[in-house]
Amino acid sequence: xxxxxxxxxxxxxxxxxxxxxxxxxxxxxxxxxxxxxxxxxxxxxxxxxxxxxxxxxxxxxxxxxxxxxxxxxxxxxxxxxxxxxxxxxxxxxxxxxxxxxxxxxxxxxxxxxxxxxxxxxxxxxxxxxxxxxxxxxxxxxxxxxxxxxxxxxxxxxxxxxxxxxxxxxxxx
Amino acid sequence: xxxxxxxxxxxxxxxxxxxxxxxxxxxxxxxxxxxxxxxxxxxxxxxxxxxxxxxxxxxxxxxxxxxxxxxxxxxxxxxxxxxxxxxxxxxxxxxxxxxxxxxxxxxxxxxxxxxxxxxxxxxxxxxxxxxxxxxxxxxxxxxxxxxxxxxxxxxxxxxxxxxxxxxxxxxxxxxxxxxxxxxxxxxxxxxxxxxxxxxxxxxxxxxxxxxxxxxxxxxxxxxxxxxxxxxxxxxxxxxxxxxxxxxxxxxxxxxxxxxxxxxxxxxxxxxxxxxxxxxxxxxxxxxxxxxxxxxxxxxxxxxxxxxxxxxxxxxxxxxxxxxxxxxxxxxxxxxxxxxxxxxxxxxxxxxxxxxxxxxxxxxxxxxxxxxxxxxxxxxxxxxxxxxxxxxxxxxxxxxxxxxxxxxxxxxxxxxxxxxxxxxxxxxxxxxxxxxxxxxxxxxxxxxxxxxxxxxxxxxxxxxxxxxxxxxxxxxxxxxxxxxxxxxxxxxxxxxxxxxxxxxxxxxxxxxxxxxxxxxxxxxxxxxxx
Ligand code: HEM
Ligand code: HEM
Ligand SMILES: [Cu+2]
Numbered sequence: 001x002x003x004x005x006x007x008x009x010x011x012x013x014x015x016x017x018x019x020x021x022x023x024x025x026x027x028x029x030x031x032x033x034x035x036x037x038x039x040x041x042x043x044x045x046x047x048x049x050x051x052x053x054x055x056x057x058x059x060x061x062x063x064x065x066x067x068x069x070x071x072x073x074x075x076x077x078x079x080x081x082x083x084x085x086x087x088x089x090x091x092x093x094x095x096x097x098x099x100x101x102x103x104x105x106x107x108x109x110x111x112x113x114x115x116x117x118x119x120x121x122x123x124x125x126x127x128x129x130x131x132x133x134x135x136x137x138x139x140x141x142x143x144x145x146x147x148x149x150x151x152x153x154x155x156x157x158x159x160x161x162x163x164x165x166x167x168x169x170x171x172x
Numbered sequence: 173x174x175x176x177x178x179x180x181x182x183x184x185x186x187x188x189x190x191x192x193x194x195x196x197x198x199x200x201x202x203x204x205x206x207x208x209x210x211x212x213x214x215x216x217x218x219x220x221x222x223x224x225x226x227x228x229x230x231x232x233x234x235x236x237x238x239x240x241x242x243x244x245x246x247x248x249x250x251x252x253x254x255x256x257x258x259x260x261x262x263x264x265x266x267x268x269x270x271x272x273x274x275x276x277x278x279x280x281x282x283x284x285x286x287x288x289x290x291x292x293x294x295x296x297x298x299x300x301x302x303x304x305x306x307x308x309x310x311x312x313x314x315x316x317x318x319x320x321x322x323x324x325x326x327x328x329x330x331x332x333x334x335x336x337x338x339x340x341x342x343x344x345x346x347x348x349x350x351x352x353x354x355x356x357x358x359x360x361x362x363x364x365x366x367x368x369x370x371x372x373x374x375x376x377x378x379x380x381x382x383x384x385x386x387x388x389x390x391x392x393x394x395x396x397x398x399x400x401x402x403x404x405x406x407x408x409x410x411x412x413x414x415x416x417x418x419x420x421x422x423x424x425x426x427x428x429x430x431x432x433x434x435x436x437x438x439x440x441x442x443x444x445x446x447x448x449x450x451x452x453x454x455x456x457x458x459x460x461x462x463x464x465x466x467x468x469x470x471x472x473x474x475x476x477x478x479x480x481x482x483x484x485x486x487x488x489x490x491x492x493x494x495x496x497x498x499x500x501x502x503x504x505x506x507x508x509x510x511x512x513x514x515x516x517x518x519x520x521x522x523x524x525x526x527x528x529x530x531x532x533x534x535x536x537x538x539x540x541x542x543x544x545x546x547x548x549x550x551x552x553x554x555x556x557x558x559x560x561x562x563x564x565x566x567x568x569x570x571x572x573x574x575x576x577x578x579x580x581x582x583x584x585x586x587x588x589x590x591x592x593x594x595x596x597x598x599x600x601x602x603x604x605x606x607x608x609x610x611x612x613x614x615x616x617x618x619x620x621x622x623x624x625x626x627x628x629x630x631x632x633x634x635x636x637x638x639x640x641x642x643x644x645x646x647x648x649x650x651x652x653x654x655x656x657x658x659x660x661x662x663x664x665x666x667x668x669x670x671x672x673x674x675x676x677x678x679x680x681x682x683x684x685x686x687x688x689x690x691x692x693x694x695x696x697x698x699x700x701x
Contacts, residue, residue, distance in 0.1 A: 011348060013504050017497040025490050028546050084674045087323050100418065112324075113313050113412060114476070119624050126550035128477045131315060135479060142544045153554035153626050155309045156241025157324040161629040 050138050053077060054104045058136065061106075071095070077102045084109035084129065089152060089163030097141045098172040103136040112157065118150035118167065128154055141169045182357050200288060204271065204280040205585055207287045212578065214295055216658075222256030223651065225249045230644040236637045238630040244328055246630050247307045254310025257566075258426055259298055259342070263349045264291075265574055266429035267386065270356055272581060273377030273436055277370045279363040283355050290355070294348035297341040304330035304338050309628065311419060314410045318398055336402025339395045346392035353384040372456055376436025379460045383467060384429055390422035414477065423469035427562065431533075432463055434573040435502050438526055441576065442506050445523035446513035451505050459501050466495035476549040485546055492544035496537065503534055508618035521591055521599035521657070525576035528607050532568020535611065539564055539618055557621030564614035568607060575603070575657055582665045595664045598656060605653030609646040616642050632669075 005082050045132055051060065057074040061081070065073040070092055071080045083091050107116060108130040116135075118125040121142050129135040142148075152163035201207045228249045232238055232575060238246070281287060305328030308317040317326045320335055330338050360378050364370060370378070393413060398409040443450045450456060472480065473488040507530070508515045517523040540546045540561050552558060579599075583589055591599065620639040625632055632640075 009504065009508055010452055010501070013501060017500060021490070021493045021497060024545070025493060028489050029486065097271075112316050112319070113416075117554065117626060124624075126477055126549045126553055128475075128479075130416075130479055133413065133479045151626055154313075155247075155316070155628045158247055158317075159240035159309070161238075161243075161626075162240060162630040 016018055023073070036108045050104060050136050054102065054136075054138050058104055058106060074118040077104055080105045082107050084112075084114045084152070084156075086111050086157060087159055089160070090150075091167045093165035094168065095165070097169060099141055099143055099145055099169055100172065101141045103137075103139055103141060103167075107137065109135075113154050114156050114160075114163075115154040118148060118151035120148060121160060125150075126153060141167070145169050145171050173268060179204055192685070201284055203284060204275045205581075206267055207284055208272045208275060209283050210288060210291055211264045211271060212581065214291060215264035215268055215369055215574075215608065218256050218260030218264060222253045222261060222560070224622050225253040225256060227647065227651075229253065230647060232630060233640050234637070234644050236632055236634050236640070240630075242630055244307060247309065248305050248328060250628060251306040251309055252302060255298065255302060255306065258310050259345065260295070262294070262426060263384070263388075264431050265570075266380070266433060267349070267356065269351055269430065269433040269437065269574065269577055270353070270377040270381050272361050272577060273373040273433060273440075274356065274363075275584070276440065277374035278365050278368075278568070279360050279370065279374065279540075281356070282362060287352060287355060290348045290352040294345045294352070295399045297348070299347040300341045301338040301345075304328070304334070306330035306338075310424065311416075312398075313396075313419075314398075314412050314415050318401055318410060320402075327580070333402055336399045339399040343392045343395035343399060346388050346395060349391065350385050350388045353381040353388070356381045357385065371440060372450070372453060373436040373440035375457060375460060376439070377433045377606045379464050380429065380432045380436075383425060383464050387422050387425040387468060387510065390418055391426075394418045394422070398462030413479070413587070417472070418477075420474045421468075421472040423583030424474060425428060425467045428463070428573065430570045431565070432467070434529065434569060434577070437464075437573060437577055438502075438506055438530060441522065441526050442530070444486050444511050445517040445520060445526065447515070448509065448513045448518070451508040451512065455501060456505055459498055459505075461499040462501075463495065466491065466498060466499070470495055470544075473544045473549075475546075477553050484637055489546050493541075496499070496541060496544075505528055510602070519596065519600070520659075521596050521603065522576050522579045524600045525579065525603055525657075527570045528603055529569045529573035532572060532607065532611070533565060536561070536565035536568060539614070554627055555624045556627050557598065559627050560614045560619075560621060563617065564611065567610040567614065573604060575654070578658070579661055581625065582661055585671075586665065586669055589665060589668045591661070591664055595660050598660045602653045602660065605656065606650050607653070609650035609653075613643045613646045 024037045051094075053075060054077055057077040057147050060074050061072055065081075067147060069081060071078060073079070078097050078101055080092070080095055080096075080103065083109065085091065095103070105116065107114075107127075107129045110131045113128060113130055115128040116125065116137050118137075118139070121144075125136060125137055125139050127135055146169055148167040148169065150165050150167060152160050154160075156163070173427065201210050226249075232242055232246050271287075277289050292579070306326070307328055308326050313327075316324065318324050320331055327335055327338060338339060357378055360370070360374065360381075397408060397410060397415065397418075401410050439453075439456050440452055470488050470492045472484055473492045476485050476488070489680070510527075516527065518527050543552070543558075543561060579591070614640050621627070623636075625636045625639065
């Protein structure tokens with residue numbers, strides 16, 4: 001018994017690996033489909049990752065930009081138009097939102113590759129933003145009021161450690 | 173009374189002069205082993221340089237709020253560290269290990285002069301680029317790496333067309349290293365003993381020399397693109413996304429340049445120290461195809477948070493897992509070899525370093541298996557978890573595995589030489605003194621990254637300061653371990669060569685008169701002792 005197991009160790013290994021890979025990969029696909037656990041689906045760049053109502057909100061924002069050009073609540077979704085520039089980082093660097101509110105951020109970073117890293121109680125939003133490509137971030141604010149700091153995660157020059165901003169979540 | 177110290181002094185000076193004459197010969201090698209030594213010494217020099225840069229970074233990093241004015245110094249050190257690692261240490265070490273694998277399989281390098289010239293020109297070209305004070309990290313993403321203005325600057329010292337010249341030099345470096353790997357493949361082909369299969373070490377060595385030759389040109393292309401941009405900005409604008417994709421076509425495989433030839437070394441040496449056959453040579457050879465082809469299909473896993481279509485990201489998720497299973501197969505094959513042996517000889521320093529390399533790769537691999545998962549990757553991408561990931565594997569598989577090869581090289585260079593019992597003990601202690609603290613550093617990095625410590629920052633939340641202090645402290649404890657291993661090995665070598673009546677030149681001068689196959693037999697019988 002042991003001997004034949006040893007004889008066929010690689011075959012057994014191969015099957016175990018196959019099962020693991022298939023299982024792990026399918027889980028990955030399902031998670032992306034469901035958009036749960038992390039920001040992957042909804043934080044997806046390329047627009048396509050946004051849920052339908054957020055896409056509509058972004059289109060409405062672009063068709064008819066608000067007077068301040070930076071933010072507007074459309075159908076309950078807070079749409080923020082954000083740019084990242086050298087040497088001072090995020091504009092705007094403060095976002096005020098209600099608890100449990102969907103937020104969509106359109107990030108433009110044409111001078112340098114940057115990103116957006118925000119830790120919320122239920123997960124991490126982490127995407128990269130590339131010159132000449134608009135990146136979209138989507139998340140729902142936490143249930144409890146509080147301040148959450150987002151960071152610039154991609155190296156963008158000697159002072160990028162100081163590029164950050166604050167998400168202020170206030171009671172609805 | 174007085175005679176003994178004098179005698180010792182005499183021996184030491186003889187030994188040292190032999191080392192110096194070796195180094196002198198090393199600069200201008202005469203044979204296969206000479207080339208191996210040249211590339212080895214080059215990679216060790218880069219290792220020292222990148223280590224110094226790392227410890228310089230660590231002194232800043234214990235402070236949670238460095239002023240932005242520290243930035244230029246810190247990022248120059250970071251770039252020197254990253255370039256010293258990936259453009260200096262890695263290609264030289266990989267070529268050294270591959271060249272040594274040819275030697276161990278009875279093949280030899282015919283183009284010795286050419287290999288030496290390639291070594292000197294390519295490394296000096298990199299040094300030239302570094303003199304400009306690079307400031308953009310090892311991946312040189314555009315547009316930061318081509319920024320040339322007062323606010324941010326790719327090179328602190330070079331400006332304007334000089335930056336283009338620096339990138340040209342780097343492209344030359346990559347091209348010459350590509351040529352060097354092609355030379356090794358050609359020489360292997362021409363000197364292959366007729367009617368014999370090359371051994372498993374050389375099989376891995378040659379296969380990955382081919383992979384280097386196929387992927388390093390992508391780096392050369394990317395660097396040339398930058399150079400052309402500086403000379404003809406209108407004609408060659410740089411597209412960020414395209415450049416980055418091109419870069420990672422080289423940037424992923426480069427991390428395997430050393431590990432995979434070292435897998436060959438493990439397949440070759442572990443059975444010797446386990447005193448039995450490799451569990452399955454057939455699977456070890458088939459695995460070459462999986463690892464070689466696979467390593468070129470997964471590079472976009474570095475860009476899972478980038479604006480790329482979903483199918484591409486799903487593909488790299490799957491393909492990375494398939495490749496990881498191939499690495500797992502290596503681990504299983506070697507693990508079973510050890511498991512079903514009558515006892516693995518870890519009292520031999522070479523046996524020990526290879527065992528550490530294997531265990532370290534298992535530990536590092538388990539930490540890495542989460543990275544290609546699309547839903548998990550954003551949690552850790554661009555954090556210290558990634559820094560922990562690759563250093564865990566580098567510090568164990570690459571550094572300890574390469575040390576094992578180094579120890580064996582010393583034995584091959586001086587036939588008959590072996591490490592004394594005392595020296596072996598010391599080297600084993602040194603190897604553990606290096607490995608244990610650095611494993612802890614790797615896990616500290618991973619934990620801090622998981623909790624949100626972003627990589628490459630010089631200012632961070634105060635909660636991470638204890639982690640940073642722990643990393644710096646443990647690194648300071650670990651580094652002497654490696655120094656103990658290398659200095660013990662070298663001093664034993666010196667003592668042995670000084671005590672030999674026939675003098676010290678036997679090794680490199682004498683070898684050509686011995687056929688490579690004979691030399692290999694001597695070495696093999698040593699390893700089996
Ligand atoms: C068990 C197999 C491995 C898997 C599954 C794996 C997976 C990954 C993934 C997915 C990333 C990208 C992470 C990110 O930035 O978000 C990564 C980064 C990296 N890996 Fe591995 N890896 C493995 C083995 C290795 C080996 C053997 C090395 C050799 C030293 C290595 C070196 C690196 C390096 C240097 C980076 C980061 C490059 C950078 O961002 O600066 N990996 N790995
Ligand atoms: C003496 C041991 C070493 C220490 C203490 C060390 C430390 C570090 C630290 C702290 C960082 C990250 C800095 C940051 O994110 O701000 C780093 C980055 C890096 N290290 Fe090491 N390292 C060591 C050895 C090595 C070796 C042997 C290699 C490769 C052969 C290597 C390759 C790299 C690379 C590729 C990076 C990324 C550079 C970048 O982000 O541009 N390191 N190292
Ligand atoms: Cu990779």
